[in-house]
Amino acid sequence: MSWQPVIGLEIHIHLKTRTKMFCRCELAYGLDANTRTCPICLGHPGTLPVPNARAIEWTIKLGLALGCEIADRAIFHRKNYFYPDLPKGYQISQYDEPLCRHGRLLVPGPEVDAEVGIVRAHLEEDAAKNVHVGGAAGRIHGAGRTLVDFNRGGTPLVEIVTRPDLHSADEARRFLQLLRQTVVELGISDAEMEKGSLRFDVNVSVRPAGSDELRTRTELKNMNSFAFAARGIQREVDRQIGIYEAGGEVEQETLHFDPDHELAPPLRSKEEAQDYRYFPEPDLVPLAPPRQLVERLRKEIPEPPGARIRRFESQYGLRFYDAEVLNGSVALAELYERVVSAGVDAKAASNVLMNEFARTGVEPGAVDAVELAKVIEARARIPRDRFNEALAGSGDPGFDAERYLGDGLVVETSELEPLVERVLAANEKEVAAYRAGKRGLLGFFVGQVMRETGGNADARVVNELLRTKLDA
Amino acid sequence: MIDTLRLTAEEAAALLERRELSAAELHAAYLDAIRARDGELHAYLRTVDEPDADGVPVALKDLICTRGVETTAGSRILAGYVPPYDATVATRCRAARLSFLGKTNMDEFAMGSSTENSGFGPTRNPWDPDRVPGGSSGGSAAAVAAGLAPWALGSDTGGSIKQPAALCGVVGLRPTYGTVSRYGIVAFASSLDQIGPIAKTVRDCALLYRIIAGRDPCDTTTVDLPESVELPETEHLRGLRVGVPRELNEAEGIEPGVTEAVNRAVELARELGADVSECELPRSVEYGLSCYYLIAPAEASSNLARYDGVRYGLRSETNGDTRAMYERTRHDGFGDEPKRRIMLGAYALSAGYYEAFYGQAQKVRTLIRREHDALFERFDVLLSPTSPTVAFRLGERTENPLAMYLSDVLTIPSNLAGLPGLSIPCGLSEGLPVGLQLIGRQFAENALFRVGHALERALAFGYVPSRLRDGGAV
């Protein structure tokens, strides 16, 4: 029997607003503990939340980029539970009336595209951070002491929930990459996993291929990279298939990965039936995003990265993988398009940008495309070192391609001929050996000529000249 | 010689204005009165000995956060808690140069109608120390009645300003929901809590309301007042349509003496030119109490979750297990009434019960609002008793929470509707004050002040407790 994986994602993204979601403490990463707090984000008696208007706008923007409907009326709910990192004893979140829902994200693939349904995207406040000192590392149970750093507490957090529309580990990885790229290009989040500004959980189940049933799913938590997630999902898919094929049943459970030891088996925990006693947050009035605001934001949405990949394939005749790599950042994609429109062949531009240019580490956004186009056009005429040097300098302010192409680069046969003659005259023994069959000596002559010109000669022209002279 | 028993805030302000009195002398006079009489009454939890402003002093209910001054909301779980910030109403009082006299006693987290639920001992009624002052703002009402403060701020969720004002023979305003900031008010039930003034006269109430009311950017549920606060002047009620809802005036448990005093006041309103007629609020009164006892505890169960021993207030030490620490701290820190309401509220919100309880209560609340709205198409003000009874004896209802809850049966319906209510004293029954409740439409505080003031003049109620009348001046 063949099996189909069924995968859904729940992603949390920190918005990079200047201040927190419900108070005006500035957001900051990596500061000393509890240096960005106030009575509100510490949950002091009597404090009240005041929503961050920018965070609401950005959530709407993200919703629009994900093709969501933006609610005319959205409300905040309280999600009640006790935990030391939750100062009020509840998290202000959204429940059955979120800001955005019913969206979809196109995830182009090498063979088939996936259309991933977005169930909802809502806005909430992040919890603070528990720091466990002593005892077993990283776990609240058995910890010696728990300290709480409230700097992160109250950071605006968008939660995105997908439908279980992903059917392979690779597709899930691709979705995550595109989503990450989307929020980065919207300018609303750094979405860096290392900083914790992007986190996600994965739901995995499998079913017989061709069926549309939904079987018991397990939840994968704590994954620290997209690649790690893809491996984790694949392992979990294989495990579930193994269980079914052995006639067993998959149990609903949560698998916690240890980010430091990705080969260790995940810690399992039974799903604890939590009752969060959601109810509408009485301290806040309902949100009613004005239509004009939504329409203004809609105009600010750039082309989604998935659609851009599709367009690159058709417009430039690129292979999927090339289109995907070129769309790894909007700056690179834009540079590519500008280089091509400056006249460079689409294939050639793609090859150079993905290989030689990528290796230089130059920031694509800093590059003058017209100048870079000149360099790429000349790539066959100029020495390799010089070409690479030009690419490496292409991001410098005032970069001038001419300096690497024209000035001092000797290509005229008439200019090179006397030099070639001189080199041959000075190395009679080697000329004799060459003519006797030691063809390998050609490189030696080329080197000598190049040294005479201070490296400023076109190697191919020199080659040709030498061969004509020697073989005459 | 300053007679704090009789001096109104308005008069005190005039004395300061004319420099016949210094703010320090005035503040000191109240501290003397507190020293003389508060040993018996226990209206204050703590006093501020040095005036920090040069205006009329004010007493604050102990759920109003005051920077640098301990604020407990009457709960042992907050014993020793010193807020790092001022509530907006405190800020506004400071801006109006009112000096803080101290923090007044209250039922723990404003849950109660007698101030007996305070974690720091009950307050007694200045008219009869064997009786309760009402609650939960019992400390504020008793302080004003006994001349221990010219005026005070209280908070009202189900009747916590109106009812103690009635039982202590003073004036109390519960403002329209959304007109006074809740920022810095230790929350009980967020969708119902409102801060309001307690004073000896309606004009004093209007003056203090003028200071505290208005939109606050720190509380997004507040709004700008549609009209500015006017000090009432007129002493007639011509052109005013007064409704007397039958259910609020004939509810079971209203004492005959209370009915008598209220009827006299209604008659007086007619004599002053008002157009008085009977009307009905059937569902509001029938369902109000049960609706309130679902919504308020539900919100309270969440609002009180922050008292976990992690950041401030009481922490009961345990063997290092976080959950055990929560349980121990909350077990030790909360009194019976908060525990009762937390359990009730958590139950009403729990999965599978939400729709039947909390959800249903919200629907009923909408119904109650509509029923009131309909009445206010025909009337400007509704009249009823504030409390079914006069002040009851200490301990009389502590063993029977339901009897205690019934103290608020007449104040709760309009509170659920978010409407303003004023209680003024309208006479005595068995030698104890009876309160008249005036209910207005949304933002109609000025109308309440006008009617309250006219009736107050006509009633000529002597607000000094009879047993204190001789020894007033200190």
Ligand SMILES: [Zn+2]
């Ligand atoms: Zn803060």
